[in-house]
Amino acid sequence: MKRVLLFLATNLAVMLVLSLFTSLLGVNRFLTANGLDLGMLLAFSAVIGFGGAIISLLMSKFMAKWSTGARVIESPANSTEFWLVDTVARLAKAANLTMPEVAIYEGEPNAFATGATKNSSLVAVSTGLLQSMTREEAEAVLAHEVAHIANGDMVTLTLIQGVVNTFVVFLSRVVGYLVDSFLRKGDQQSSGPGIGYMVTSMVCEVVFGILASIVVAWFSRQREFRADAGAARLMGSPVPMQNALRRLGGLHTESLPQSMAASGIAGGSKGWMALFSTHPPIEERISALGGR
Numbered sequence: 001m002k003r004v005l006l007f008l009a010t011n012l013a014v015m016l017v018l019s020l021f022t023s024l025l026g027v028n029r030f031l032t033a034n035g036l037d038l039g040m041l042l043a044f045s046a047v048i049g050f051g052g053a054i055i056s057l058l059m060s061k062f063m064a065k066w067s068t069g070a071r072v073i074e075s076p077a078n079s080t081e082f083w084l085v086d087t088v089a090r091l092a093k094a095a096n097l098t099m100p101e102v103a104i105y106e107g108e109p110n111a112f113a114t115g116a117t118k119n120s121s122l123v124a125v126s127t128g129l130l131q132s133m134t135r136e137e138a139e140a141v142l143a144h145e146v147a148h149i150a151n152g153d154m155v156t157l158t159l160i161q162g163v164v165n166t167f168v169v170f171l172s173r174v175v176g177y178l179v180d181s182f183l184r185k186g187d188q189q190s191s192g193p194g195i196g197y198m199v200t201s202m203v204c205e206v207v208f209g210i211l212a213s214i215v216v217a218w219f220s221r222q223r224e225f226r227a228d229a230g231a232a233r234l235m236g237s238p239v240p241m242q243n244a245l246r247r248l249g250g251l252h253t254e255s256l257p258q259s260m261a262a263s264g265i266a267g268g269s270k271g272w273m274a275l276f277s278t279h280p281p282i283e284e285r286i287s288a289l290g291g292r
Contacts, residue, residue, distance in 0.1 A: 018051045031193055036177050042170055057158040061122045063099070070103035070124045075264050080130060084142075088122030088123050091143050094234050095150040097121075109133075109248065111206055113145035114154060121149045135248050140231050140240035153223045154290040164212035176201030213276060220278040225288050238289040245289075249282040282288025 030041035115121030180197035
């Protein structure tokens, strides 16, 4: 329940901030008496599209800690925590990164990396993963997460999301305006957008949003392959990562909150739902590393 309430509250806050921002900039006035002001509409779409993605990125560490209950290890309290911090420090050094925050949380096997920049990142792992894997397999998972940070995946995914969001907002309103103009053809009494604009824009935003999510999911799957390859380089061999993936394939993994789904180590779907999956199937990931 806490995750749902936090998700709704965050999205409401983002929408309020963006609405205020577009009003201050004056870019929310793209509907004029002479029709659509495409330049103003594009500016409005960019603010909404990139604004939401960037705010989510800036809040990513806070959201991750809050929604999973992750506890940052300030002073290791036991041998497992000592090993965890030491391993991440060693991997970060090998990847030429600033030491990220290291956190642990209660839950079934999973792990994730997040943060607004390479120098302000977080690597978190669940107690279930640490209990279910050998040290070498767990180290490979940590290497995978460190590789995500080294690749700048969080920022790149945010930019991709911003671009597709911008086109979704822009195109849905253009189509809405064209449909509304067609429906009200010859109507000299009315001015401003009608119900056709509002309904069509809302429907198109949903449809275009679904299509856009396929593009974002495809990129997310590619970054998983790159992070697996990065883990193999950091480990000096693909075998530990292959073994970790095989282990994950046989475990019941816990889903992360929807806003963090792309950040976890686990995931993957088959069939047509694979188009919307943020992770490739385990078998494909092992195969890409040269395994069978």
